[in-house]
Amino acid sequence: MSSINLWYATRATGIVALVLLSATVTLGILTAGRARSALPAFARADIHRRISALTVVFLAIHVVTSVVDSYVHIRWSTIVVPFTSSYHSFWLALGTIGVDLFLAVAISSALRQHISARSWRVLHWLAYLSWPVAVAHSLGMGTDTELDWVLGLVALCITSVVVATAWRIWESARATSRLPETLNTPRRSIRARLGAATASQGARS
Numbered sequence: 667m668s669s670i671n672l673w674y675a676t677r678a679t680g681i682v683a684l685v686l687l688s689a690t691v692t693l694g695i696l697t698a699g700r701a702r703s704a705l706p707a708f709a710r711a712d713i714h715r716r717i718s719a720l721t722v723v724f725l726a727i728h729v730v731t732s733v734v735d736s737y738v739h740i741r742w743s744t745i746v747v748p749f750t751s752s753y754h755s756f757w758l759a760l761g762t763i764g765v766d767l768f769l770a771v772a773i774s775s776a777l778r779q780h781i782s783a784r785s786w787r788v789l790h791w792l793a794y795l796s797w798p799v800a801v802a803h804s805l806g807m808g809t810d811t812e813l814d815w816v817l818g819l820v821a822l823c824i825t826s827v828v829v830a831t832a833w834r835i836w837e838s839a840r841a842t843s844r845l846p847e848t849l850n851t852p853r854r855s856i857r858a859r860l861g862a863a864t865a866s867q868g869a870r871s
Contacts, residue, residue: 672735677810679728681819684804686721687768688823691797693717695830715775722772729765757806760799767796797827 693714696703703710733740740758744751746766748759774781774789801824810816 669735669737672731673737676728676731676735677808679724679731680804680808681810681816683721683724683728684800685819685823686717686724687797687800688827690714690718690721691793692826692830694793695827695834698834701833718772718775721768725765725768754807757803761803761807764796764799764803767792767799771796 693710697707697710697714705713729745732738733742733745738753740751740753744758744762746762746769748762748766749755751758770789771793774786778786801820804820805811808816811820
């Protein structure tokens with residue numbers, strides 16, 4: 667494959683990978699927040715896994731074509747070790763960090779049956795961190811950001827994740843406000859009961 671074809675492949679797969687990653691994060695937020703949907707929970711979880719798998723595929727193609735392309739010099743080590751290339755060092759390092767974070771999520775998901783639920787949950791949160799890093803890498807490194815349709819697509823990705831995150835925060839706050847006072851502030855409730863019991867015993871004596 668010629669250098670120009672590799673360059674086009676890198677650009678195209680990078681854009682697709684960002685869209686898929688945004689869809690994965692958005693769906694993950696909505697699924698974790700138990701958003702209302704016509705689909706059952708197992709179907710949403712299956713869609714989430716499939717989109718995540720597609721993200722890994724396009725991300726792998728994006729990375730490999732970037733390294734193989736002879737137009738710029740990017741080492742294989744740069745895939746996992748940031749700041750090891752002089753080509754757009756900072757923005758490329760962000761891409762490397764994003765890959766590392768997403769790989770940690772992918773590997774932990776593949777090994778979910780062999781690690782604790784708490785460890786898996788902590789590692790899975792890295793997906794939310796990898797997304798803004800990937801967006802920054804795309805805006806700073808991407809040569810297509812001068813195109814209006816690409817900027818519109820990136821804006822749509824950002825909007826979807828921001829709206830989903832805002833909904834999740836709002837739903838969590840509303841659910842907490844609906845809890846009984848004894849559940850919201852259990853320690854205060856216990857202290858109040860102990861105080862009332864002590865006062866009652868003092869009055870009897």
